[in-house]
Amino acid sequence: MKEIEFYDTRSRKQRPFTTLKPGHVGMYTCGPTVYAPQHVGNIRSRLLPDLIKRFLQSEGYEVTHVINITDVGHLVADADVGDDKMEVAARKAGLSAEEIAEKYTQMWRDDCAAVNCISPEENPKATDHIPEQIELGKRLEERGYLYTIADGVYFDTSLFPRYAELAGLDLEGQQEGARIGVTEGKKNPSDFAVWKFADPDMKRLQEWDSPWGRGFPGWHLECSAMSVRYLGERFDIHTAGIDLATVHHSNEVAQTECGFEVHPSVEFWMHNEFLDMGGEKMSKSKGNVKTLSNLSERGFDPLAFRYFFLQAHYRQQQAYTYEAIEAAARGLRRLQKIGRALELVEGDGNPGAQAPLKERFRDALADDLNAPRAMAVVWEVARSDDLADVDRRDLLRCFDLILGLRLGEDAAAESEPAWEQDPEIDGLLAERERAREVKDWATADRIRDELTALEVEIIDTPEGARWRRIAGHSG
RNA sequence: GGCGGCGUAGCCAAGUGGCUAAGGCGCGGGCCUGCAAAGCCCUGAUCCCCGGUUCGAAUCCGGGCGCCGCCUCCA
Numbered sequence: 001m002k003e004i005e006f007y008d009t010r011s012r013k014q015r016p017f018t019t020l021k022p023g024h025v026g027m028y029t030c031g032p033t034v035y036a037p038q039h040v041g042n043i044r045s046r047l048l049p050d051l052i053k054r055f056l057q058s059e060g061y062e063v064t065h066v067i068n069i070t071d072v073g074h075l076v077a078d079a080d081v082g083d084d085k086m087e088v089a090a091r092k093a094g095l096s097a098e099e100i101a102e103k104y105t106q107m108w109r110d111d112c113a114a115v116n117c118i119s120p121e122e123n124p125k126a127t128d129h130i131p132e133q134i135e136l137g138k139r140l141e142e143r144g145y146l147y148t149i150a151d152g153v154y155f156d157t158s159l160f161p162r163y164a165e166l167a168g169l170d171l172e173g174q175q176e177g178a179r180i181g182v183t184e185g186k187k188n189p190s191d192f193a194v195w196k197f198a199d200p201d202m203k204r205l206q207e208w209d210s211p212w213g214r215g216f217p218g219w220h221l222e223c224s225a226m227s228v229r230y231l232g233e234r235f236d237i238h239t240a241g242i243d244l245a246t247v248h249h250s251n252e253v254a255q256t257e258c259g260f261e262v263h264p265s266v267e268f269w270m271h272n273e274f275l276d277m278g279g280e281k282m283s284k285s286k287g288n289v290k291t292l293s294n295l296s297e298r299g300f301d302p303l304a305f306r307y308f309f310l311q312a313h314y315r316q317q318q319a320y321t322y323e324a325i326e327a328a329a330r331g332l333r334r335l336q337k338i339g340r341a342l343e344l345v346e347g348d349g350n351p352g353a354q355a356p357l358k359e360r361f362r363d364a365l366a367d368d369l370n371a372p373r374a375m376a377v378v379w380e381v382a383r384s385d386d387l388a389d390v391d392r393r394d395l396l397r398c399f400d401l402i403l404g405l406r407l408g409e410d411a412a413a414e415s416e417p418a419w420e421q422d423p424e425i426d427g428l429l430a431e432r433e434r435a436r437e438v439k440d441w442a443t444a445d446r447i448r449d450e451l452t453a454l455e456v457e458i459i460d461t462p463e464g465a466r467w468r469r470i471a472g473h474s475g
Numbered sequence: 476g477g478c479g480g481c482g483u484a485g486c487c488a489a490g491u492g493g494c495u496a497a498g499g500c501g502c503g504g505g506c507c508u509g510c511a512a513a514g515c516c517c518u519g520a521u522c523c524c525c526g527g528u529u530c531g532a533a534u535c536c537g538g539g540c541g542c543c544g545c546c547u548c549c550a
Contacts, residue, residue: 009530030550033548033549038550039549039550040550041549042550043550044550045550046550048550054538070548085548094501103513117542163498167478167479167545167546168478168479169477169478169546190546193548195545210505216547219546219548230546240550241549241550242479242480242544242545242546242550243544243549243550244545244550245479245545245550246479246545246546247545247546247547247548248548264529271550272550273480273481273544273550274543274544274545274549274550275550276542276543276544277543278482307499308487311487311488311489311498311499312487312488312489313488313489315480316480316481316488317480317481317543317544318487318488318490319486319487320489321486323485323486323487323500323501324486324487324488324500325487325502326486326500326501327486327487327499328499328500329500330499330500330501331498331499331500334499334514337513337514338534358502364489370489372488372489372497372499373489373490373497373498375488375489375497375498375499376489376497376498377497378498379497379498379499380498406493435508436509439509441509441510444509444510445509445510445511448510448511452511457511457512458511458512459511459512459513460511460512461512461513
Protein backbone atom coordinates (compact mmCIF):
# COMPACT_ATOMS: atom_id res chain seq x y z
CA MET A 1 0.00 0.00 0.00
CA LYS A 2 1.56 3.18 -1.14
CA GLU A 3 0.88 6.56 0.29
CA ILE A 4 -1.54 8.67 -1.73
CA GLU A 5 0.31 11.41 -3.58
CA PHE A 6 -1.08 14.15 -5.77
CA TYR A 7 0.69 16.70 -7.91
CA ASP A 8 0.11 20.22 -6.65
CA THR A 9 0.45 23.05 -9.13
CA ARG A 10 1.55 25.56 -6.50
CA SER A 11 4.43 23.54 -5.10
CA ARG A 12 5.10 22.13 -8.57
CA LYS A 13 5.59 18.66 -7.31
CA GLN A 14 3.85 15.52 -6.33
CA ARG A 15 3.49 15.25 -2.59
CA PRO A 16 1.70 13.13 0.01
CA PHE A 17 -1.99 13.83 0.26
CA THR A 18 -3.12 15.22 3.56
CA THR A 19 -6.40 16.72 4.71
CA LEU A 20 -7.18 19.65 6.96
CA LYS A 21 -9.78 17.62 8.80
CA PRO A 22 -9.09 13.91 9.34
CA GLY A 23 -11.22 11.75 7.07
CA HIS A 24 -12.82 14.66 5.29
CA VAL A 25 -12.01 16.31 1.97
CA GLY A 26 -13.30 19.66 0.76
CA MET A 27 -12.98 20.00 -3.00
CA TYR A 28 -13.88 22.91 -5.23
CA THR A 29 -14.12 22.75 -9.01
CA CYS A 30 -14.42 25.68 -11.39
CA GLY A 31 -17.64 24.88 -13.16
CA PRO A 32 -19.16 25.79 -16.50
CA THR A 33 -20.02 29.18 -17.87
CA VAL A 34 -23.53 28.49 -19.02
CA TYR A 35 -23.98 30.43 -22.20
CA ALA A 36 -23.34 27.57 -24.65
CA PRO A 37 -23.11 23.79 -24.75
CA GLN A 38 -20.02 22.37 -23.08
CA HIS A 39 -17.45 20.77 -25.33
CA VAL A 40 -15.47 17.60 -24.71
CA GLY A 41 -12.62 19.56 -23.16
CA ASN A 42 -14.99 20.85 -20.51
CA ILE A 43 -16.06 17.30 -19.86
CA ARG A 44 -12.46 16.26 -19.29
CA SER A 45 -12.24 18.94 -16.63
CA ARG A 46 -15.39 17.52 -15.10
CA LEU A 47 -14.09 13.96 -15.10
CA LEU A 48 -10.94 14.79 -13.16
CA PRO A 49 -12.70 15.76 -9.92
CA ASP A 50 -15.05 12.83 -10.35
CA LEU A 51 -12.09 10.46 -10.47
CA ILE A 52 -10.57 12.16 -7.43
CA LYS A 53 -13.83 11.92 -5.55
CA ARG A 54 -14.47 8.29 -6.37
CA PHE A 55 -10.91 7.34 -5.49
CA LEU A 56 -10.86 9.21 -2.19
CA GLN A 57 -14.25 7.80 -1.26
CA SER A 58 -12.93 4.31 -1.89
CA GLU A 59 -10.09 5.22 0.44
CA GLY A 60 -12.62 5.99 3.14
CA TYR A 61 -12.74 9.75 2.91
CA GLU A 62 -15.94 11.71 3.07
CA VAL A 63 -15.79 14.19 0.18
CA THR A 64 -17.69 17.45 -0.02
CA HIS A 65 -17.54 18.56 -3.62
CA VAL A 66 -18.60 22.01 -4.78
CA ILE A 67 -18.91 23.01 -8.42
CA ASN A 68 -19.98 26.54 -9.23
CA ILE A 69 -22.19 27.63 -12.09
CA THR A 70 -20.99 30.84 -13.72
CA ASP A 71 -24.18 32.42 -14.92
CA VAL A 72 -23.05 36.01 -15.17
CA GLY A 73 -20.35 38.08 -16.74
CA HIS A 74 -17.56 37.09 -19.07
CA LEU A 75 -16.77 40.02 -21.25
CA VAL A 76 -15.83 38.90 -24.71
CA ALA A 77 -13.22 41.62 -25.01
CA ASP A 78 -12.37 44.83 -23.27
CA ALA A 79 -13.01 46.72 -26.45
CA ASP A 80 -16.60 45.59 -26.55
CA VAL A 81 -18.06 47.03 -23.43
CA GLY A 82 -21.36 45.39 -22.74
CA ASP A 83 -20.61 42.50 -25.04
CA ASP A 84 -20.76 39.74 -22.58
CA LYS A 85 -21.11 36.09 -23.42
CA MET A 86 -24.23 35.64 -21.35
CA GLU A 87 -25.77 38.77 -22.75
CA VAL A 88 -24.91 38.00 -26.35
CA ALA A 89 -26.31 34.50 -26.10
CA ALA A 90 -29.48 35.80 -24.52
CA ARG A 91 -29.96 38.49 -27.12
CA LYS A 92 -29.45 36.05 -29.96
CA ALA A 93 -31.93 33.57 -28.59
CA GLY A 94 -34.44 36.23 -27.58
CA LEU A 95 -34.32 34.92 -24.05
CA SER A 96 -33.42 36.37 -20.69
CA ALA A 97 -30.00 35.72 -19.23
CA GLU A 98 -31.69 33.54 -16.62
CA GLU A 99 -33.36 31.41 -19.28
CA ILE A 100 -30.11 30.97 -21.16
CA ALA A 101 -28.35 30.02 -17.96
CA GLU A 102 -31.08 27.59 -17.03
CA LYS A 103 -31.02 25.94 -20.43
CA TYR A 104 -27.29 25.37 -20.56
CA THR A 105 -27.01 24.45 -16.91
CA GLN A 106 -29.47 21.66 -17.53
CA MET A 107 -27.59 20.59 -20.63
CA TRP A 108 -24.37 20.46 -18.65
CA ARG A 109 -25.99 18.41 -15.91
CA ASP A 110 -27.29 15.98 -18.53
CA ASP A 111 -23.77 15.64 -19.91
CA CYS A 112 -22.37 14.98 -16.45
CA ALA A 113 -25.00 12.31 -15.88
CA ALA A 114 -24.28 10.78 -19.28
CA VAL A 115 -20.64 10.25 -18.36
CA ASN A 116 -21.71 8.95 -14.96
CA CYS A 117 -20.34 11.70 -12.75
CA ILE A 118 -21.38 11.73 -9.13
CA SER A 119 -23.39 14.86 -8.43
CA PRO A 120 -21.58 17.48 -6.37
CA GLU A 121 -22.80 18.17 -2.85
CA GLU A 122 -23.24 21.82 -3.77
CA ASN A 123 -23.74 23.37 -7.19
CA PRO A 124 -24.09 27.09 -6.43
CA LYS A 125 -24.80 29.78 -8.98
CA ALA A 126 -22.86 33.03 -9.06
CA THR A 127 -26.04 35.11 -9.31
CA ASP A 128 -27.36 33.52 -6.12
CA HIS A 129 -24.29 34.75 -4.25
CA ILE A 130 -24.00 38.41 -5.12
CA PRO A 131 -24.17 39.45 -1.43
CA GLU A 132 -21.32 37.11 -0.54
CA GLN A 133 -19.27 38.54 -3.37
CA ILE A 134 -19.96 42.11 -2.32
CA GLU A 135 -19.11 41.15 1.24
CA LEU A 136 -15.72 39.83 0.14
CA GLY A 137 -15.17 42.97 -1.91
CA LYS A 138 -15.79 45.03 1.21
CA ARG A 139 -13.32 43.00 3.20
CA LEU A 140 -10.69 43.62 0.53
CA GLU A 141 -11.53 47.32 0.47
CA GLU A 142 -11.27 47.57 4.26
CA ARG A 143 -7.83 46.02 4.10
CA GLY A 144 -6.73 48.48 1.46
CA TYR A 145 -6.28 46.19 -1.52
CA LEU A 146 -8.67 47.95 -3.90
CA TYR A 147 -8.61 51.10 -5.98
CA THR A 148 -11.17 52.59 -8.31
CA ILE A 149 -10.70 53.62 -11.94
CA ALA A 150 -13.11 54.55 -14.68
CA ASP A 151 -14.59 51.17 -15.44
CA GLY A 152 -14.47 49.48 -12.08
CA VAL A 153 -12.87 48.61 -8.79
CA TYR A 154 -9.54 46.82 -9.10
CA PHE A 155 -7.33 44.66 -6.92
CA ASP A 156 -3.79 45.97 -6.56
CA THR A 157 -1.72 42.85 -7.02
CA SER A 158 1.50 44.61 -6.00
CA LEU A 159 0.15 44.57 -2.44
CA PHE A 160 0.04 40.77 -2.38
CA PRO A 161 3.62 39.48 -2.37
CA ARG A 162 2.61 35.90 -3.08
CA TYR A 163 0.66 36.88 -6.18
CA ALA A 164 3.02 35.18 -8.65
CA GLU A 165 3.49 32.07 -6.54
CA LEU A 166 0.77 29.75 -7.78
CA ALA A 167 1.44 30.19 -11.48
CA GLY A 168 5.17 30.73 -11.13
CA LEU A 169 4.85 34.00 -12.94
CA ASP A 170 7.61 36.33 -13.91
CA LEU A 171 5.59 39.52 -13.59
CA GLU A 172 8.38 41.64 -15.00
CA GLY A 173 8.59 39.48 -18.07
CA GLN A 174 4.88 39.42 -18.77
CA GLN A 175 3.93 41.42 -21.78
CA GLU A 176 0.87 43.37 -20.99
CA GLY A 177 -1.49 43.58 -23.85
CA ALA A 178 0.27 40.80 -25.74
CA ARG A 179 -3.06 39.34 -26.61
CA ILE A 180 -5.58 41.82 -25.36
CA GLY A 181 -5.88 45.56 -25.12
CA VAL A 182 -4.60 47.39 -22.10
CA THR A 183 -7.13 48.70 -19.60
CA GLU A 184 -6.49 52.37 -18.95
CA GLY A 185 -5.63 53.26 -15.39
CA LYS A 186 -4.56 49.92 -13.99
CA LYS A 187 -1.58 50.25 -11.66
CA ASN A 188 -0.10 46.88 -12.60
CA PRO A 189 -0.70 44.69 -15.61
CA SER A 190 -1.80 41.85 -13.39
CA ASP A 191 -4.41 43.91 -11.52
CA PHE A 192 -7.93 42.66 -12.07
CA ALA A 193 -11.48 43.86 -11.62
CA VAL A 194 -13.32 42.94 -8.47
CA TRP A 195 -16.36 44.94 -9.48
CA LYS A 196 -17.17 46.37 -12.89
CA PHE A 197 -19.35 49.43 -13.32
CA ALA A 198 -22.36 49.19 -15.55
CA ASP A 199 -22.09 51.27 -18.69
CA PRO A 200 -24.67 54.02 -18.29
CA ASP A 201 -25.38 53.96 -22.02
CA MET A 202 -25.90 50.26 -22.20
CA LYS A 203 -28.57 48.57 -20.18
CA ARG A 204 -27.31 45.14 -19.20
CA LEU A 205 -29.60 42.25 -18.44
CA GLN A 206 -27.59 41.45 -15.34
CA GLU A 207 -26.50 44.19 -12.96
CA TRP A 208 -26.71 44.84 -9.26
CA ASP A 209 -26.28 47.67 -6.77
CA SER A 210 -23.15 47.65 -4.65
CA PRO A 211 -21.24 49.98 -2.33
CA TRP A 212 -19.19 50.95 -5.39
CA GLY A 213 -22.16 51.62 -7.63
CA ARG A 214 -24.35 49.67 -9.98
CA GLY A 215 -22.57 46.99 -11.94
CA PHE A 216 -21.55 43.37 -11.79
CA PRO A 217 -18.86 41.34 -10.06
CA GLY A 218 -15.50 40.53 -11.61
CA TRP A 219 -15.43 36.92 -12.64
CA HIS A 220 -12.83 35.75 -10.14
CA LEU A 221 -14.83 37.01 -7.19
CA GLU A 222 -17.49 34.33 -7.36
CA CYS A 223 -15.11 31.42 -6.86
CA SER A 224 -13.50 33.01 -3.82
CA ALA A 225 -16.84 33.91 -2.31
CA MET A 226 -18.56 30.59 -2.94
CA SER A 227 -15.66 28.33 -2.03
CA VAL A 228 -15.39 30.09 1.33
CA ARG A 229 -19.14 29.95 1.82
CA TYR A 230 -19.37 26.20 1.21
CA LEU A 231 -15.95 24.86 2.15
CA GLY A 232 -14.47 27.44 4.47
CA GLU A 233 -11.55 29.82 4.14
CA ARG A 234 -9.20 26.93 3.64
CA PHE A 235 -9.94 23.65 1.92
CA ASP A 236 -8.15 20.63 0.52
CA ILE A 237 -8.43 20.40 -3.25
CA HIS A 238 -9.18 22.84 -6.02
CA THR A 239 -9.53 21.51 -9.57
CA ALA A 240 -9.96 23.06 -13.00
CA GLY A 241 -8.48 23.12 -16.46
CA ILE A 242 -4.85 24.22 -16.65
CA ASP A 243 -5.79 27.40 -18.51
CA LEU A 244 -7.32 28.84 -15.38
CA ALA A 245 -4.19 28.50 -13.28
CA THR A 246 -2.35 31.60 -14.39
CA VAL A 247 -4.93 34.31 -14.18
CA HIS A 248 -8.13 33.08 -12.62
CA HIS A 249 -6.59 31.11 -9.81
CA SER A 250 -3.87 33.61 -9.05
CA ASN A 251 -6.63 36.15 -8.64
CA GLU A 252 -8.77 33.80 -6.64
CA VAL A 253 -5.92 33.15 -4.24
CA ALA A 254 -5.26 36.88 -3.92
CA GLN A 255 -8.86 37.57 -3.03
CA THR A 256 -9.35 34.74 -0.59
CA GLU A 257 -6.00 35.00 1.16
CA CYS A 258 -6.11 38.79 1.44
CA GLY A 259 -9.79 38.98 2.29
CA PHE A 260 -9.68 36.33 5.00
CA GLU A 261 -6.02 36.56 5.95
CA VAL A 262 -5.31 32.89 5.49
CA HIS A 263 -2.60 30.88 3.78
CA PRO A 264 -2.62 28.63 2.00
CA SER A 265 -6.28 28.81 1.09
CA VAL A 266 -5.95 25.65 -0.99
CA GLU A 267 -3.76 22.67 -0.09
CA PHE A 268 -3.75 20.96 -3.48
CA TRP A 269 -4.24 22.71 -6.80
CA MET A 270 -4.98 20.03 -9.35
CA HIS A 271 -5.17 21.11 -12.99
CA ASN A 272 -5.97 18.88 -15.91
CA GLU A 273 -4.23 19.43 -19.23
CA PHE A 274 -6.09 20.18 -22.43
CA LEU A 275 -7.25 17.89 -25.14
CA ASP A 276 -5.07 18.24 -28.20
CA MET A 277 -7.44 18.87 -31.04
CA GLY A 278 -4.62 18.58 -33.52
CA GLY A 279 -4.49 22.29 -34.14
CA GLU A 280 -7.92 22.07 -35.67
CA LYS A 281 -10.24 24.57 -34.13
CA MET A 282 -13.46 23.00 -33.08
CA SER A 283 -16.29 24.31 -35.13
CA LYS A 284 -19.76 23.20 -35.97
CA SER A 285 -19.39 24.09 -39.62
CA LYS A 286 -16.51 21.68 -39.92
CA GLY A 287 -18.58 19.06 -38.20
CA ASN A 288 -15.82 18.29 -35.73
CA VAL A 289 -16.92 16.08 -32.92
CA LYS A 290 -16.72 18.36 -29.96
CA THR A 291 -19.66 17.87 -27.64
CA LEU A 292 -20.98 14.83 -25.94
CA SER A 293 -24.17 14.98 -27.94
CA ASN A 294 -22.12 14.90 -31.12
CA LEU A 295 -20.75 11.60 -29.93
CA SER A 296 -24.22 10.29 -29.20
CA GLU A 297 -25.40 11.39 -32.62
CA ARG A 298 -22.70 9.25 -34.14
CA GLY A 299 -23.85 6.26 -32.20
CA PHE A 300 -21.23 6.32 -29.48
CA ASP A 301 -22.04 5.60 -25.88
CA PRO A 302 -21.17 8.81 -23.96
CA LEU A 303 -19.32 6.58 -21.51
CA ALA A 304 -16.84 5.98 -24.31
CA PHE A 305 -15.59 9.45 -23.51
CA ARG A 306 -15.11 8.47 -19.90
CA TYR A 307 -13.15 5.43 -21.01
CA PHE A 308 -11.14 7.68 -23.32
CA PHE A 309 -10.40 9.98 -20.40
CA LEU A 310 -9.16 7.09 -18.27
CA GLN A 311 -6.72 5.99 -20.95
CA ALA A 312 -4.42 8.98 -20.49
CA HIS A 313 -2.96 10.70 -17.47
CA TYR A 314 -4.91 13.83 -16.57
CA ARG A 315 -1.82 16.04 -16.60
CA GLN A 316 -0.90 15.13 -20.13
CA GLN A 317 -2.39 16.66 -23.19
CA GLN A 318 -4.46 13.99 -24.80
CA ALA A 319 -4.91 13.72 -28.53
CA TYR A 320 -8.59 13.85 -29.33
CA THR A 321 -9.26 12.10 -32.62
CA TYR A 322 -12.11 10.21 -34.13
CA GLU A 323 -9.96 7.11 -34.18
CA ALA A 324 -9.19 7.40 -30.49
CA ILE A 325 -12.85 7.77 -29.57
CA GLU A 326 -13.75 4.84 -31.76
CA ALA A 327 -11.06 2.75 -30.08
CA ALA A 328 -12.34 3.81 -26.67
CA ALA A 329 -15.90 2.91 -27.58
CA ARG A 330 -14.81 -0.51 -28.71
CA GLY A 331 -12.69 -1.13 -25.64
CA LEU A 332 -15.52 -0.02 -23.38
CA ARG A 333 -18.01 -2.28 -25.09
CA ARG A 334 -15.78 -5.30 -24.73
CA LEU A 335 -15.05 -4.57 -21.12
CA GLN A 336 -18.75 -4.16 -20.39
CA LYS A 337 -19.53 -7.44 -22.09
CA ILE A 338 -16.99 -9.19 -19.93
CA GLY A 339 -18.27 -7.47 -16.81
CA ARG A 340 -21.87 -8.32 -17.54
CA ALA A 341 -21.11 -11.93 -18.29
CA LEU A 342 -19.29 -12.20 -14.99
CA GLU A 343 -22.27 -10.83 -13.13
CA LEU A 344 -24.02 -14.11 -13.89
CA VAL A 345 -21.40 -16.02 -11.92
CA GLU A 346 -22.52 -17.11 -8.48
CA GLY A 347 -20.57 -17.75 -5.34
CA ASP A 348 -18.08 -16.04 -3.09
CA GLY A 349 -14.67 -14.89 -4.11
CA ASN A 350 -11.36 -15.41 -2.43
CA PRO A 351 -10.11 -12.12 -0.96
CA GLY A 352 -6.59 -13.48 -0.78
CA ALA A 353 -6.46 -14.06 -4.51
CA GLN A 354 -7.93 -10.65 -5.21
CA ALA A 355 -5.66 -8.65 -2.93
CA PRO A 356 -2.59 -8.31 -5.18
CA LEU A 357 -4.61 -7.05 -8.14
CA LYS A 358 -6.61 -4.74 -5.94
CA GLU A 359 -3.44 -3.28 -4.55
CA ARG A 360 -1.85 -2.69 -7.94
CA PHE A 361 -4.97 -0.98 -9.18
CA ARG A 362 -5.20 1.14 -6.08
CA ASP A 363 -1.51 2.00 -6.00
CA ALA A 364 -1.64 3.21 -9.59
CA LEU A 365 -4.32 5.71 -8.61
CA ALA A 366 -2.53 6.61 -5.40
CA ASP A 367 0.34 7.70 -7.64
CA ASP A 368 -1.21 10.97 -8.76
CA LEU A 369 -4.19 9.23 -10.31
CA ASN A 370 -2.38 7.16 -12.89
CA ALA A 371 -5.55 5.92 -14.52
CA PRO A 372 -3.89 4.37 -17.59
CA ARG A 373 -1.85 2.13 -15.33
CA ALA A 374 -4.96 1.22 -13.39
CA MET A 375 -6.71 0.37 -16.65
CA ALA A 376 -3.94 -2.05 -17.54
CA VAL A 377 -4.74 -3.90 -14.31
CA VAL A 378 -8.42 -3.85 -15.20
CA TRP A 379 -7.70 -5.56 -18.50
CA GLU A 380 -5.41 -8.03 -16.86
CA VAL A 381 -8.29 -9.05 -14.61
CA ALA A 382 -10.82 -8.97 -17.41
CA ARG A 383 -8.77 -11.36 -19.52
CA SER A 384 -7.16 -13.43 -16.79
CA ASP A 385 -7.06 -17.19 -17.13
CA ASP A 386 -5.57 -17.62 -13.68
CA LEU A 387 -8.21 -15.92 -11.58
CA ALA A 388 -11.48 -17.60 -10.70
CA ASP A 389 -14.52 -16.03 -12.32
CA VAL A 390 -15.94 -15.05 -8.94
CA ASP A 391 -12.75 -13.18 -8.17
CA ARG A 392 -12.71 -11.48 -11.54
CA ARG A 393 -16.31 -10.46 -10.91
CA ASP A 394 -15.54 -9.07 -7.46
CA LEU A 395 -12.49 -7.21 -8.70
CA LEU A 396 -14.26 -5.60 -11.62
CA ARG A 397 -17.11 -4.57 -9.34
CA CYS A 398 -14.63 -3.03 -6.97
CA PHE A 399 -12.71 -1.27 -9.75
CA ASP A 400 -15.86 0.05 -11.35
CA LEU A 401 -16.81 1.92 -8.21
CA ILE A 402 -13.92 4.18 -9.17
CA LEU A 403 -13.99 3.83 -12.95
CA GLY A 404 -17.70 4.50 -13.29
CA LEU A 405 -17.90 2.60 -16.58
CA ARG A 406 -21.01 0.62 -15.65
CA LEU A 407 -19.21 -2.66 -16.16
CA GLY A 408 -21.60 -4.81 -14.20
CA GLU A 409 -24.80 -3.20 -15.30
CA ASP A 410 -27.73 -5.51 -15.79
CA ALA A 411 -27.33 -6.94 -19.27
CA ALA A 412 -31.05 -6.92 -19.92
CA ALA A 413 -31.38 -3.25 -19.11
CA GLU A 414 -28.68 -2.13 -21.50
CA SER A 415 -28.13 -4.92 -24.02
CA GLU A 416 -27.78 -4.44 -27.74
CA PRO A 417 -29.51 -1.59 -29.49
CA ALA A 418 -33.00 -2.61 -30.56
CA TRP A 419 -33.13 -4.51 -33.80
CA GLU A 420 -34.66 -2.47 -36.54
CA GLN A 421 -37.53 -3.06 -38.92
CA ASP A 422 -38.15 -1.84 -42.44
CA PRO A 423 -40.48 -3.46 -45.00
CA GLU A 424 -38.01 -3.39 -47.87
CA ILE A 425 -35.04 -4.61 -45.91
CA ASP A 426 -37.06 -7.21 -44.04
CA GLY A 427 -38.26 -8.45 -47.43
CA LEU A 428 -34.71 -8.91 -48.67
CA LEU A 429 -33.82 -10.55 -45.42
CA ALA A 430 -36.66 -13.04 -45.76
CA GLU A 431 -35.49 -13.81 -49.27
CA ARG A 432 -32.02 -14.44 -47.95
CA GLU A 433 -33.41 -16.71 -45.25
CA ARG A 434 -35.15 -18.82 -47.88
CA ALA A 435 -31.93 -19.03 -49.86
CA ARG A 436 -30.06 -20.10 -46.78
CA GLU A 437 -32.58 -22.80 -46.01
CA VAL A 438 -31.84 -24.47 -49.33
CA LYS A 439 -28.15 -23.71 -48.88
CA ASP A 440 -28.09 -21.36 -51.83
CA TRP A 441 -25.11 -19.48 -50.40
CA ALA A 442 -24.49 -17.50 -53.59
CA THR A 443 -27.89 -15.85 -53.39
CA ALA A 444 -27.61 -15.36 -49.65
CA ASP A 445 -24.27 -13.62 -49.99
CA ARG A 446 -25.49 -11.51 -52.89
CA ILE A 447 -28.29 -10.18 -50.69
CA ARG A 448 -25.84 -9.52 -47.89
CA ASP A 449 -23.72 -7.49 -50.29
CA GLU A 450 -26.74 -5.54 -51.48
CA LEU A 451 -27.68 -4.65 -47.94
CA THR A 452 -24.11 -3.79 -47.06
CA ALA A 453 -24.18 -1.31 -49.91
CA LEU A 454 -27.19 0.25 -48.21
CA GLU A 455 -25.12 0.49 -45.02
CA VAL A 456 -27.12 -2.26 -43.44
CA GLU A 457 -25.39 -4.95 -41.46
CA ILE A 458 -26.88 -8.44 -41.14
CA ILE A 459 -26.24 -10.38 -37.98
CA ASP A 460 -27.26 -14.03 -37.82
CA THR A 461 -28.36 -15.06 -34.37
CA PRO A 462 -29.78 -18.27 -32.96
CA GLU A 463 -33.17 -16.56 -33.14
CA GLY A 464 -32.77 -15.73 -36.82
CA ALA A 465 -31.20 -12.97 -38.89
CA ARG A 466 -31.31 -9.40 -37.62
CA TRP A 467 -30.04 -6.18 -39.09
CA ARG A 468 -29.03 -2.68 -38.11
CA ARG A 469 -27.69 0.40 -39.74
CA ILE A 470 -23.95 0.82 -39.70
CA ALA A 471 -23.00 3.91 -37.72
CA GLY A 472 -21.99 6.75 -40.01
CA HIS A 473 -18.40 7.86 -40.04
CA SER A 474 -18.74 11.04 -42.02
CA GLY A 475 -17.10 14.30 -41.03
C1' G B 476 8.94 38.63 -24.69
C1' G B 477 7.63 35.43 -20.15
C1' C B 478 5.78 30.59 -18.32
C1' G B 479 4.65 25.38 -19.14
C1' G B 480 4.08 20.66 -21.63
C1' C B 481 5.01 17.04 -25.35
C1' G B 482 7.68 13.93 -29.30
C1' U B 483 7.55 5.72 -27.26
C1' A B 484 4.88 0.31 -32.44
C1' G B 485 -0.50 2.16 -37.92
C1' C B 486 -3.54 5.10 -33.85
C1' C B 487 -4.40 6.35 -28.44
C1' A B 488 -1.07 5.79 -24.39
C1' A B 489 1.88 3.97 -19.57
C1' G B 490 6.90 3.63 -18.21
C1' U B 491 11.48 8.66 -16.28
C1' G B 492 18.60 4.91 -14.82
C1' G B 493 19.15 -1.81 -14.92
C1' C B 494 13.69 -7.95 -15.32
C1' U B 495 11.73 -10.08 -22.02
C1' A B 496 9.63 -1.22 -23.03
C1' A B 497 2.29 -1.79 -19.57
C1' G B 498 -2.57 -1.65 -21.55
C1' G B 499 -6.39 -0.49 -25.27
C1' C B 500 -7.72 0.01 -30.57
C1' G B 501 -6.43 -1.27 -35.49
C1' C B 502 -3.67 -4.38 -39.12
C1' G B 503 -2.14 -9.43 -40.33
C1' G B 504 -2.58 -14.83 -39.28
C1' G B 505 -5.45 -18.77 -36.91
C1' C B 506 -9.87 -21.14 -34.34
C1' C B 507 -15.15 -20.97 -34.56
C1' U B 508 -19.31 -19.85 -37.94
C1' G B 509 -22.00 -22.18 -44.81
C1' C B 510 -20.26 -16.79 -45.24
C1' A B 511 -20.38 -12.71 -41.97
C1' A B 512 -20.86 -10.64 -36.93
C1' A B 513 -19.52 -11.68 -31.91
C1' G B 514 -15.91 -14.33 -29.17
C1' C B 515 -11.09 -16.65 -28.40
C1' C B 516 -5.68 -17.38 -29.60
C1' C B 517 -1.18 -15.65 -31.92
C1' U B 518 1.49 -11.55 -33.93
C1' G B 519 4.44 -5.83 -33.74
C1' A B 520 8.51 -0.87 -31.27
C1' U B 521 15.25 -0.14 -28.90
C1' C B 522 11.75 4.81 -27.54
C1' C B 523 12.46 12.46 -33.01
C1' C B 524 17.98 13.61 -34.25
C1' C B 525 23.12 14.61 -32.54
C1' G B 526 26.62 14.79 -28.59
C1' G B 527 27.70 13.87 -23.35
C1' U B 528 27.42 11.53 -18.19
C1' U B 529 27.29 6.26 -16.56
C1' C B 530 29.33 -0.49 -15.91
C1' G B 531 24.37 0.53 -17.87
C1' A B 532 19.56 5.65 -20.51
C1' A B 533 13.54 5.78 -23.76
C1' U B 534 14.50 7.46 -18.71
C1' C B 535 19.90 12.33 -16.52
C1' C B 536 22.71 16.74 -18.98
C1' G B 537 23.73 19.92 -23.46
C1' G B 538 22.42 21.23 -28.51
C1' G B 539 19.08 20.72 -32.55
C1' C B 540 14.33 19.72 -35.18
C1' G B 541 9.04 19.28 -34.70
C1' C B 542 4.25 19.86 -32.19
C1' C B 543 0.89 21.93 -28.45
C1' G B 544 -0.82 25.09 -24.47
C1' C B 545 -1.06 29.50 -21.11
C1' C B 546 0.12 34.86 -20.39
C1' U B 547 -8.06 37.00 -22.73
C1' C B 548 -13.82 36.46 -17.70
C1' C B 549 -10.75 29.85 -23.20
C1' A B 550 -11.59 23.40 -19.86
